[in-house]
Amino acid sequence: MTSSATTFSIGSTAAAGSKVGPYSQLKASSAKSKSENHLISFNGLKAATSIRHDSKSLSTGSESAAALKHSYVKKALKHDNRTQYHVQPHASYKVAVLGAAGGIGQPLALLIKMSPLVSQLNLYDIANVKGVAADLSHCNTPSVVTDFTGESNLPNSLKGSNVVVVPAGVPRKPGMTLDDLFNINANIVKTLVEAVADNCPDALIHIISNPINSTVPIAAEVLKEKGVYDPKKLFGVTTLDVVRANSFVAQRKNLRLIDVDIPVIGGHAGVTILPLLSKTEPSVAFNDEEVQELTRRIQNAGTEVVEAKAGAGSATLSMAYAAARFVESSLRGLDGDGDVYECAYVQSDLTELPFFASRIKLGRNGVEAFVPSILQGLTEYEQKALEALKPELKASIEKGVAFVRKQPVAV
Amino acid sequence: MNAAMLRSALRRNRSTSTVAASSYVLRRGFSTESAPERKVTILGAAGGIGQPLSLLMKLNPLVSKLALYDIAGTPGVAADVSHINTRSEVVGYASDEQLGKALEGSDIIIIPAGVPRKPGMTRDDLFKINAGIVKSLCEAIAKYSPNALVNMISNPVNSTVPIAAEVFKSNGVYDEKRLFGVTTLDVVRAKTFYAGKANANVAGVNVPVVGGHAGITILPLFSQATPKANLSDEVITALTKRTQDGGTEVVEAKAGKGSATLSMAYAGAIFADACLKGLNGVPDVVECSFVQSTVTELPFFASKVRLGKNGVEEVLGLGPLSDYEQQGLEALKPELKSSIEKGIAFVRGS
Numbered sequence: 001m002t003s004s005a006t007t008f009s010i011g012s013t014a015a016a017g018s019k020v021g022p023y024s025q026l027k028a029s030s031a032k033s034k035s036e037n038h039l040i041s042f043n044g045l046k047a048a049t050s051i052r053h054d055s056k057s058l059s060t061g062s063e064s065a066a067a068l069k070h071s072y073v074k075k076a077l078k079h080d081n082r083t084q085y086h087v088q089p090h091a092s093y094k095v096a097v098l099g100a101a102g103g104i105g106q107p108l109a110l111l112i113k114m115s116p117l118v119s120q121l122n123l124y125d126i127a128n129v130k131g132v133a134a135d136l137s138h139c140n141t142p143s144v145v146t147d148f149t150g151e152s153n154l155p156n157s158l159k160g161s162n163v164v165v166v167p168a169g170v171p172r173k174p175g176m177t178l179d180d181l182f183n184i185n186a187n188i189v190k191t192l193v194e195a196v197a198d199n200c201p202d203a204l205i206h207i208i209s210n211p212i213n214s215t216v217p218i219a220a221e222v223l224k225e226k227g228v229y230d231p232k233k234l235f236g237v238t239t240l241d242v243v244r245a246n247s248f249v250a251q252r253k254n255l256r257l258i259d260v261d262i263p264v265i266g267g268h269a270g271v272t273i274l275p276l277l278s279k280t281e282p283s284v285a286f287n288d289e290e291v292q293e294l295t296r297r298i299q300n301a302g303t304e305v306v307e308a309k310a311g312a313g314s315a316t317l318s319m320a321y322a323a324a325r326f327v328e329s330s331l332r333g334l335d336g337d338g339d340v341y342e343c344a345y346v347q348s349d350l351t352e353l354p355f356f357a358s359r360i361k362l363g364r365n366g367v368e369a370f371v372p373s374i375l376q377g378l379t380e381y382e383q384k385a386l387e388a389l390k391p392e393l394k395a396s397i398e399k400g401v402a403f404v405r406k407q408p409v410a411v
Numbered sequence: 412m413n414a415a416m417l418r419s420a421l422r423r424n425r426s427t428s429t430v431a432a433s434s435y436v437l438r439r440g441f442s443t444e445s446a447p448e449r450k451v452t453i454l455g456a457a458g459g460i461g462q463p464l465s466l467l468m469k470l471n472p473l474v475s476k477l478a479l480y481d482i483a484g485t486p487g488v489a490a491d492v493s494h495i496n497t498r499s500e501v502v503g504y505a506s507d508e509q510l511g512k513a514l515e516g517s518d519i520i521i522i523p524a525g526v527p528r529k530p531g532m533t534r535d536d537l538f539k540i541n542a543g544i545v546k547s548l549c550e551a552i553a554k555y556s557p558n559a560l561v562n563m564i565s566n567p568v569n570s571t572v573p574i575a576a577e578v579f580k581s582n583g584v585y586d587e588k589r590l591f592g593v594t595t596l597d598v599v600r601a602k603t604f605y606a607g608k609a610n611a612n613v614a615g616v617n618v619p620v621v622g623g624h625a626g627i628t629i630l631p632l633f634s635q636a637t638p639k640a641n642l643s644d645e646v647i648t649a650l651t652k653r654t655q656d657g658g659t660e661v662v663e664a665k666a667g668k669g670s671a672t673l674s675m676a677y678a679g680a681i682f683a684d685a686c687l688k689g690l691n692g693v694p695d696v697v698e699c700s701f702v703q704s705t706v707t708e709l710p711f712f713a714s715k716v717r718l719g720k721n722g723v724e725e726v727l728g729l730g731p732l733s734d735y736e737q738q739g740l741e742a743l744k745p746e747l748k749s750s751i752e753k754g755i756a757f758v759r760g761s
Contacts, residue, residue, distance in 0.1 A: 107463050110673040116614075131665030138657055138674045140602040140613045246496040257496050301494060309487030317466040318494040 091142035093331050094120040096161040096200075098154075098192050099168025100147075101128035103316040104208060104323070108167060109136055109145075111324035117331040118143040124157035125168070126150060154192070158199035163330055165237075165323060166192055169209040171314040172306050178211035178269045179396070186403050189215045193222040194410050201228035204330050204366050205235065208323055212236035212268040213393055214400030216345055216355055221404035232366035235330075236345030238268045238357045240315065240322035244301045245275040248294055253284050263374055264298070264343050265358045266386070267393045273299045274389055278379045291381055333362030341371075350375060353390060355397055447691055450476035451683065452517040452559070454510075454548050455524025456503075457484030459669050460564060463676035464523060465492050471680065473687040474499040480513035481505060481524070510548075514555035519686050521593075521679055522548060525565040527670040528662045534567035534625045535750070542757050545571045549578035557584035560686050560722050561591065563701075564679055568592040568624040569747055570754030572701055572711055577758035588722035591686070592701030594624045594713045596671065596678035600657040601631040604650050609640030620654070620699050621714045621729055622740070623747045629655045630743055634733040647735065689718030702726060709744060711751055 095112055099105045100123035109123055113136045121136070121143040123129045133147035148157035158164060169185035172178065189209050196205060201223075209215050216236040223229035245262040249255065261281045266274040275298045277286050286294070297304075305315040326342055333340045345357035346367055361369040378386065451468050455461045456479035465479050469492045477499040479485045479492070489503025504513040514520065525541035528534065545565050552561060557579070565571050572592040579585035597620040606613035617637045622630035631654045633647050642650070653660070661671040685698045701713040704726050715727040732740060 106673060107466055110463055110677065111466075113673075114677065128665075128668055131661065131668055132673070134661045134664030135671050135673045138596070138600045138603055138661070138671070139677050140599050140606065140616065142613060240494070243496050244494045247494055250496065257498060260496070305487065305490045305494070308490035309484075312484060312487055315491050315494070317462060317469075317488070317491045321466065321470065321495050 091116060091119040093117050093162045093334065094122070094160050095143075095327060095331075096122040096124060096157050096164045096203075098124045098157070098164065098166045099209070101125035101132050102167060102169075103171060103313050104167040104319045106132055107317055107320035108165065108323050110139075111320055112165075112327055113139050113143055113145060114141055115324070115328055115331070116142065117328065117335065120160070121145045122148060122157045122161065124148040124154060151191070154195045155199045158196055158203070161200040161203045162334060163204045163206065163327055164196050164200065165206045165208065165327060167208040167319070167323065168192060171316075172210070172302070173311055174307055176306075178213075178302075179399075181210050182214060182399070182403075185209045185211070185215060186218055186400070189218050190222055190404060190407070190409075193219040194226070197223050197226035197228050201226070202230075202233070204233050204334070206237050206323065206326060206330070207235065208237050208319065210268070211396060212238070212345055213272060213355075213396035214403070217397045217400035218404050220347065220355075221401055222409055225404070225409040230366070231347035232368075234346065235326070235366075236268060236355070236357065237323050237326050238264060238273075238343055238345050239326045240319055241268065241273050241275070241298060241301075242343050243318065243322045243325075245277075245294075245298050248297055248301075249277070249280060249284075252290065252294060253286075255282070255284065263359045265356065265374065266389045267355075267357060267396065268345055269396070270299055270392075271385070272389045272393045272396070274382065274385050276374065276378065276382055278377070278382060279374070288381070291379075295381075295385070330362055330366075333366075333368070334364055336364060338363075351386075351390070353394055353397065356393075446473055446475075448475040449473055449518045449687055449690065450478065450516050451499075451519045451521065451687075452478040452480060452513050452556070454480050454513075454520060454522045455565070457481035457488050458523060459527060459672035460523035460675045460679065462488055463673055464521065464679050466495075467676055467680035468521075468683065469495050469499055469501060470497055471684055471687070472498050473684065473691065476516075477501045478513040478517065479503045480510060482507075510551045511555045514551060514559070517556045517559040518690055519562060519683055520552060520556065520559045521562040521564065521683055523564040523675070523679065524548060527672075528566070528658070529667055530663050532662075534569075534658070535753075537566050538570060538753065538757075541565050541567070541571060542574055542754070545574050546578055546758060549575045550582070553579055553582035553584045557582070558586075558589070560589050560690070562679065562683055562686065563590070563592045564675065566624070567750060568594070568701055569628060569711075569750035570757070573751045573754035574758055576703065576711075577755055581758070586722070587703035588724075590702065591682070591722075592624055592711070592713065593679055593682050594620060594629075594699055594701050595682040596675055597624060597629050597631070597654060597657070598699050599674065599678050599681075601633070601636075601650070601654045604653050604657075605631075605633060605636050605640075608642055608646055608650060609636075609638070611638050611640065619715055619730070621712070622743045623711075623713060623750065624701055625750070626655055626746070627739070628743045628747045628750070630736065630739045631655075632730065632732065632736055634736060635730055644735070651735075651739070685718055686722070689722070689724070690720055692720060697727070707740075707744070709748055709751065712747075 095118050097109050100109045123133050129147045129149055133145045137145040169188050207216050241264040245264050246260045250257045250260045259282050262275055263279055264275045266272045277291055329340050329342045340362040341359055343359050348356040350356050350358055358374050359371045360367050451474050453465055456465045468474055468477055479489050483505055485503035485505045489501050493501040525544050563572050575590055601618040601620050602616045605618050606616045618631055619635055620631045622628045685696050689696045696718040697715050700716050704712040706712050706714050716723050717725040
């Protein structure tokens with residue numbers, strides 16, 4: 001009898017270096033000879049791309065020269081690494097979702113439940129999460145699902161977590177900007193990150209709660225005050241901007257979706273979202289009109305969905321997909337896959353701003369390397385847009401920092 | 412499909428000079444653009460099951476067109492899902508007038524439309540509302556896409572599948588190979604619960620589930636489960652009851668907020684995927700489903716079926732049953748019979 005589809009992988013990797021094969025193809029070829037092939041059609045989710053990354057372009061930021069050399073050496077060993085890397089995923093990671101009963105949380109929890117990399121899935125919310133957990137617990141995938149309701153149970157939901165995903169908060173309604181959410185969501189994020197600091201300070205933290213441009217700095221301040229801040233482990237999830245850029249460009253230019261990858265830098269709101277169309281893979285030419293239209297569409301895509309939903313909410317399903325993809329990428333990085341690149345909003349030295357989204361390499365400790373070449377060779381349009389976004393992004397960051405510094409952090 | 416089937420299919424490919432369509436699809440499984448064009452329509456796409464189901468179908472590279480229909484809310488769901496960078500083109504349709512367009516050219520129509528159970532309700536309590544919804548949707552299917560494979564999720568499946576059959580018959584378009592009641596969630600639950608007791612890796616577990624899709628009409632055949640485990644009669648009884656009451660378990664945990672949505676979307680996506688593979692010529696695609704059947708004296712019955720280019724290629728038998736299962740089989744027949752008759756009467760009476 002058919003062994004029904006159980007687990008599937010939604011991650012995406014850009015294969016740095018040669019076009020030998022991104023993770024998904026490796027997984028596929030091993031799958032042919034092993035038993036877990038029943039999800040071959042779902043494996044097609046991975047937007048497999050090959051992007052040539054010059055070794056020299058990898059920067060480990062403030063790390064020492066020795067670490068830098070290590071990353072060169074790692075690249076040289078890339079081929080060996082890949083063949084040594086145990087491509088058959090086994091469930092071994094613990095993920096906590098804070099806000100699991102919400103519009104994003106529920107489909108996100110489903111996708112994480114379907115991941116072959118996860119052994120434990122803890123679902124936390126202020127209400128309704130017991131039903132979500134019961135529902136998901138019936139799925140025949142490896143992870144054990146547990147529900148945690150209310151602040152008194154928040155600590156237990158976090159203990160032992162490798163990754164904590166935070167979609168908690170309220171969504172936009174038509175006419176609202178992301179900043180309008182600030183007051184409500186800022187408090188929520190602060191409380192949740194305090195608990196992360198107390199219960200699983202080594203976890204990777206994925207912030208989805210908007211406005212990310214501010215909530216990530218809020219999280220950083222909370223973690224600093226608790227003395228556990230590790231800038232390599234705090235991420236604002238901007239994957240949806242990349243996903244949208246890929247979709248819109250592929251549609252507009254009639255490209256095969258599976259080939260398309262576009263880096264998106266800056267922040268995660270309106271004009272702070274900067275898709276670098278000039279760096280589209282595969283290489284494609286855009287006229288000025290296309291650049292403007294596509295850039296605007298990518299920047300306003302969130303609003304596009306808020307308006308289409310006419311008061312019923314903001315992007316939930318596509319956000320769940322993007323966030324789940326970023327979770328999978330992070331887990332593969334934790335697992336030792338040497339080939340995982342995603343764009344994310346992190347503490348950064350790439351510009352004068354303390355936080356900035358760009359393409360990063362994910363590894364066993366979170367952010368392993370930056371790709372500073374991403375800011376080289378920008379078109380005039382992109383250069384202008386980059387300068388134009390900085391003031392707004394700076395203000396949002398400062399708003400987040402100020403929010404925490406004005407209030408005491410619960411010890 | 413499992414590894415053994417895949418390996419033998421690939422071997423078959425190498426030894427023949429003509430490349431069979433099935434092995435072509437298997438070898439080219441990762442070049443999604445070379446897989447055939449397939450339109451999937453979801454009726455009830457903005458609901459509790461419909462939304463996560465739409466997401467999962469959007470993620471399936473076998474789908475080239477995804478039509479999302481509901482009485483409201485679908486433009487928003489479609490806009491949301493359309494941003495995902497996967498193959499299918501997504502269109503949202505809302506209101507009756509658009510139902511035809513949503514259905515035209517569909518290969519697979521998945522129907523989660525309707526209201527869910529609340530605590531204390533049986534699936535039969537939903538009958539009045541959902542029967543009417545299913546009947547009118549099937550009238551449209553008969554008109555606009557009679558050749559599609561219909562995957563019925565709307566409860567009570569034991570009655571809504573016979574309702575669909577009657578509507579198709581009265582429109583002269585009934586094809587018993589193309590109508591399925593989705594029972595995959597019962598299989599999923601049986602596998603999960605069995606894996607727990609047998610201490611087995613859940614990914615390797617198989618358990619057939621036969622009969623119907625409500626309470627005791629759900630009959631998991633743990634005697635045929637693999638990998639084998641030495642479970643006591645008590646454990647088997649408990650597992651059987653838990654599989655039968657799995658839906659109620661979730662309705663109660665949700666305390667009025669609905670029934671299984673995420674696991675139902677997951678199961679629905681698995682079954683639709685199996686149908687797509689069958690249509691695309693992948694060999695040996697076998698799933699349990701509630702279909703027109705001669706396996707018992709009842710006109711409809713769930714058992715393993717082999718899926719292919721025309722839908723059901725073969726209805727497989729029940730296999731050997733333990734005494735306990737034999738008793739369960741006899742016990743479920745009266746209830747299943749009356750649910751089927753209730754569905755038929757609903758259409759014939761109106």
